[in-house]
Amino acid sequence: MSDGKAVADHLIKAKRLNALLTPPKELRKSLQAQAAAARPTGVLYGMPVAVKDNICTLEFTTTCGSRILEGYRSPYEATVVAKLKAAGALIAGKTNCDEFAMGSSTEHSAYGRVFHPLDKARVPGGSSGGSAALVGAGAVPAALGSDTGGSVRQPASFCGVVGIKPTYGRVSRYGLVAFGSSLDQIGVFGRSVHDAARVLSVISGRDPRDATCEDRDSLRLPTVPESLQGFVIGLPREYFPPELDPAVRRACDRAVRLMKELGAAVREVSLPHTPYAVPAYYVIAPAEASSNLARFDGVRYGPRFDGAADLRGLYRSTRGQGFGPEVRRRILVGTYVLSSGYYDAYYRRAQQMRALIAQDFRNVFDRGVDLLFTPTTPTPAFKAGEKLADPVAMYVSDIFTVTANLAGLPAISVPIGRAKGLPIGGQLIGQAFLEDEMLEAAYAVERVVPATDEA
């Protein structure tokens, strides 16, 4: 199993996707060394796991898809990476992503866009598009991504793979280059629910280096259930608007019917503050990002775009040339909403909205609903370039995923059908730290829903 060269060769075959940022030669060399050193007793022994390029590894560079970190090698590795290695997994290179995880199409990478594994004219989703595309293409069984507003679930949906965003605090963020710290969670892509869940189980659990990581044991894997008897599944009506893509609606309807056939009780519910989610998200995430990205100043690491006469000039040239347009846009928005005089109107208001959105979920769960089922995205994968000119159209593709980040809840996207060959994902949103229940239901959906059939 643990043949580093074979793993590398398999990955390199997917080169056309531009999903992997690690050069083939380095990948081969590292995987051979890792395979030789891997612990045969580990639960993931020999399993290649590709890692999004905003997660620090000792093995490869960590660029976050940005020029400002071109060539940057982290002197330490993320807790999740150390846990994967301790479990015998192989770090199978670094995956391309939207710069600093800001985007929904992996077109905002300084290292070029990632191609959809089934249609090169289309995007794989984002921001963890490289990880999703590699798993979708069968190049690796699993990969890590990060999910701040849907950056694991949306590309998982587009690429026809499983994507999990754990409860906030389930997985250590130590070593994940921060975007929106109160929203970020490291998530997992897998060919199957089981592959993704196995990896999640390994990377979850307490970490004294991350004060926001809950003091809990690692997640225990549930067994595949015989039925969904006893499960109450809520369908939030705000997630099925009239303008929903008809194929997406048909796929969801089919999945719901099959869950009922497995014994689940299905109820329509309401999350009334849903319309405020995207606006609140696009205040809070940029606000945190504007602060998180302040450290990239050309003083200590990364390239220095010089020629500046003074300190301000150094900042201006390094940050002006090092960051791409989407990152600059969000830093500007974030700086604006935190400025004195605007804080109350934007940041404080957004936090109030966030609290109301979280309360919506608690209300539904308190009334006996175990899980929510929604489409992961309003449409299947869109074409490259289609939304680049209109940032708001791009932001709206996160409409069904941002709420789980705002409320800190676990969520999973599972393939539930195809529309003209393009995958469609269904999302299950669970209660905080009840990933086991969510995974049980996901196992059932995966078992009965014909994931590659036209909806």
Place this chain on the structure above:
Amino acid sequence: MGAPPPGWETVIGLETHVQLRTLSKMFCGCSAAFGGAPNTHVCPVCLGLPGALPAPNGEAMKLAVRAALALGCSVHPKSVFARKNYFYPDLPKGYQISQHDQPLATSGSLSFLSSERGAVTATIVRLHIEEDAGKSIHDRFAKATAVDLNRSGVPLIEIVGGPDLRSPAEARAYLLTLKQLLEYIGISDCDMEKGSLRVDANVSVRREGDTVLGTRSEVKNINSFAHVEKALAVERDRQIALLESGGTVTQQTMLYDAKDNTVRSQRSKEESHDYRFFPEPDLPPLVLTPEFVAEQQSQLPELPAAKRERFVAQYALSRDHAAVLTASRVVAEYYENVVRAGAEPQAAANWVMTEGLADAKDHQDQLRVPPAGLAQLIALVKGGTLSHQAAKRVFGEIAAKGGDPRTIAEGLGLVQVADTSVVAAWVTDVLGAHAPEVGRYKNGETKLMAFFVGQVMRASKGKADPKLAQRVLEEKLTS
């Protein structure tokens, strides 16, 4: 320095940054020790490397809470860390983790002795926890600034005092009292030269009788206790001169230059910060249980003011003496050990304040004579075995070499002779040699007694017990 021109009142409030005495930094395990080769006490967290996260140091929280309690503050069960955002090369994350609208503690006070107004109680507006930045070094390399991040992430508390001080001298007294308190409770070494205590002052002036505060300036770069008064007097005088000539004070930051004792305005470009404070998402709110706070309260020693009052009551000392003896915890403890070893309290106070502190001053603040030794020495004087002068010599010997007071006194031949027949022989010699004075004495010039005692001491080379000598002299001169 002097006083301000008549008719003006000065209003000062101090913001004091104090480095907490922890082994490691605020949010990582790096050493918080002063010095070290540049950039050697660093790790991904305090270097602000991508992906690193802060993990709070529990010891720093304890020390901060003790400081808040010692200042009589309300310690809040929940406080919130916040990011203070600004760009500077010695601030590796581009923000400082501090506390903003929900600080650790508020509403305390500090009482100190003003030379002008007597006992003054100044308000402590708030006390919050924050991390230090690194250090920019502008004069080491030509045309370049060097950055040392050893200090980055070192734990600090900021203590914001109210506008309750009325002169530069009061500011100094407040600061010294604060330093004494914080040293007492052991939370900081408060060394201004090492930067473990730093002070910024808000200064304004107003016409006497005005109740509205004048526009204030902030004076920074006061680097030693000696400069506090000078810097504030210079700024006060600048503001008064400005107002008297019809000008107005603008709110700005003034930098003190100790070399020529002047203040200059910091360029406004550098201070026009909008810090964009917001709650630090990497740290949960700091929640303190009543048990935790009670535990910190129980760790507080007797505070300086209480100790001073107790010394007055328990040892019948004057307030001034009590103040000297309680100035530091070490001296107070030493004094009480001397008393506990049997010395009479006032005599012990005299010895500690004079010989004890003088010797310590010359020897790195070490009180070199053990309390029991000093108590024995005091007993030897009281019992007439040693003269005061001789005892001072013995004190010096013990301080330098150690040893038992009596043995040393005997070895040096300093033990007073209390044998009447021996002293009588010295008296007979002295009276024989000074017949004219004997005559004058007998004619009523009794103040010559001191002269005779002195002569006896001289004849005995200091060994005669002076009280016994006087008694024998009186007997012989009246017989």
